[in-house]
Amino acid sequence: MVERGDQAMHPLLEVNGVTLQYKTPRHLVTATYQVDFSVHQGDRYVILGPSGCGKSTLLKSVGGFMPPVEGNIRIRGRDIVAPGPDRMMVFQEFEQLMPWKTVFQNVLFPMSVTRKFSATEARERANAAIDKVKLSEFHNIYPHMLSGGMKMRVAIARAMALEPDILLMDEPFAALDALTRRTMQQELLALWDQLRFTVLFVTHSIEEAIIVGSRILVMSPHPGRVRAELDTGNLGFGNIDQVEFGTMSKRIHGLLFGDELHRAGTLEEVTA
Amino acid sequence: MTVNLKTNPASAAHRPEFEIEPTDAITVGDVERPLGFIERVVNNEGAQRLAILLVLIAVWQTYALWLNNSLLFPSFTETVRTFWGDILNGELVNRTVTSLRTLALGYVLGLALAAILTTFAVASTIGTRILSTLTAMFNPLPAIALLPLALIWFGLGTPSMVFVIIHSVLWAVSLNTLSGFRSVPETLRMSGRNVGLKGARYVALILIPAAFPSILSGLKIGWAFAWRTLVAAELVFGVSSRSGGIGWYIFEARNDLDTATVFSGLLTVILIGLFVESVIFRAIEARTVNLWGMQR
Numbered sequence: 228m229v230e231r232g233d234q235a236m237h238p239l240l241e242v243n244g245v246t247l248q249y250k251t252p253r254h255l256v257t258a259t260y261q262v263d264f265s266v267h268q269g270d271r272y273v274i275l276g277p278s279g280c281g282k283s284t285l286l287k288s289v290g291g292f293m294p295p296v297e298g299n300i301r302i303r304g305r306d307i308v309a310p311g312p313d314r315m316m317v318f319q320e321f322e323q324l325m326p327w328k329t330v331f332q333n334v335l336f337p338m339s340v341t342r343k344f345s346a347t348e349a350r351e352r353a354n355a356a357i358d359k360v361k362l363s364e365f366h367n368i369y370p371h372m373l374s375g376g377m378k379m380r381v382a383i384a385r386a387m388a389l390e391p392d393i394l395l396m397d398e399p400f401a402a403l404d405a406l407t408r409r410t411m412q413q414e415l416l417a418l419w420d421q422l423r424f425t426v427l428f429v430t431h432s433i434e435e436a437i438i439v440g441s442r443i444l445v446m447s448p449h450p451g452r453v454r455a456e457l458d459t460g461n462l463g464f465g466n467i468d469q470v471e472f473g474t475m476s477k478r479i480h481g482l483l484f485g486d487e488l489h490r491a492g493t494l495e496e497v498t499a
Numbered sequence: 500m501t502v503n504l505k506t507n508p509a510s511a512a513h514r515p516e517f518e519i520e521p522t523d524a525i526t527v528g529d530v531e532r533p534l535g536f537i538e539r540v541v542n543n544e545g546a547q548r549l550a551i552l553l554v555l556i557a558v559w560q561t562y563a564l565w566l567n568n569s570l571l572f573p574s575f576t577e578t579v580r581t582f583w584g585d586i587l588n589g590e591l592v593n594r595t596v597t598s599l600r601t602l603a604l605g606y607v608l609g610l611a612l613a614a615i616l617t618t619f620a621v622a623s624t625i626g627t628r629i630l631s632t633l634t635a636m637f638n639p640l641p642a643i644a645l646l647p648l649a650l651i652w653f654g655l656g657t658p659s660m661v662f663v664i665i666h667s668v669l670w671a672v673s674l675n676t677l678s679g680f681r682s683v684p685e686t687l688r689m690s691g692r693n694v695g696l697k698g699a700r701y702v703a704l705i706l707i708p709a710a711f712p713s714i715l716s717g718l719k720i721g722w723a724f725a726w727r728t729l730v731a732a733e734l735v736f737g738v739s740s741r742s743g744g745i746g747w748y749i750f751e752a753r754n755d756l757d758t759a760t761v762f763s764g765l766l767t768v769i770l771i772g773l774f775v776e777s778v779i780f781r782a783i784e785a786r787t788v789n790l791w792g793m794q795r
Contacts, residue, residue: 312695327708
């Protein structure tokens, strides 16, 4: 209880009143408006929302790729000003791997660039990370020979081998087929059980949010604002067929589409 | 009120559910087998190219024998005899070495300048504008058209040659490299910057390998332009130095109405072109872009 209180006082990541804007050739788009949330050590923090709620933009901003127009983002109390290896990103696209490097070289790359570990230690860590994502057989294979799920595993291994403060995942499983996605979700949770890293995970799937997340930030679109923050630490694959899971799913659904359902509801009553 | 869509008892009776135990794949037979020798030879790119060459040689020889006029069109055998003789007496070798030495100098200097220009171009927007304006201006300008100017500036000899070769390499390579840099996927750029790469290291570790297919095709185009320009320039003024290049060899032979020697000079130009393209560049491709799956 004391530890919890202590953590609450010093969150790992603090996002305070962040407004993000970007320019398209013709418009100035406000992606998020005064968003507040904080992520604690060991959280599986999921940002959930429909497209247009600025969740990916928010993640990029945490990654240091986009400075906020208003508000601030702090990691371990320091302001985020630029991209850095303390916040490793895993993207949705398979192009994030370097096609000119093998699986092993890809995983090793961030460690050799940042020189966070000695050469021998980096090699050991890369091997261990590849083992963890079950790709030991594909050590010397170039990414173009791998399936989508395997590429994603390499990206995750690469990010985790560096031991960042926080892992930023931008809809990492969205480009995978449904069965592979399910496997990857299970593997991510198994890895978390072993390593207890902190992850900030963006998704637009309610089911994925409940399974993967221990806390869910529900956002509403145009511009992105916080709608709710929910605790789903007790929900996962184990209770996917149980009432609590369904209730939570319905509750989130209500938060996301509440207004539209209300309107649709009156329409249904008429047809019934 | 509730309509159950999933089960329809009437049709379920006709189509019972079933499961089959998985069997061992060995019983299937040919899951994977090595290809036979003939199959591999037929599919081999080298073998296919060789076959095309043999057909061309056969056509050449037949036509020359039918025409029977070695002043206009010497046969393949006659050309090869001259070619071999000039290699043995060292003349052709000397000429080729002279040409290739000039070529290498111009090519390397051209690449160095292209590297400087494109680095400047990726570093700043004004650099990009400068490079795209310069390439738009000079890329369509034939290097040979600059030769008279080069003669005024640098006189007869190697410096003029090097100048026109640089001109023919520089713009092709810069243009390809820049467009290669521009087409590097955003995700790849971000994953490079994510680990804190900036400036020269970012260019060297992310942009250059990611744009390598374009850079390589720029190198190939640059090489072909340079080789062409060099031979053409030598035809114009190999006169200066006693040891002219391969272009001068062709020009001299034409003056003597020695068509077989002209052909043997042209054959040398072609053979060197083929060697660079299908041995040197092919080897680079096999070790890089093909291995990385960036190009088929």
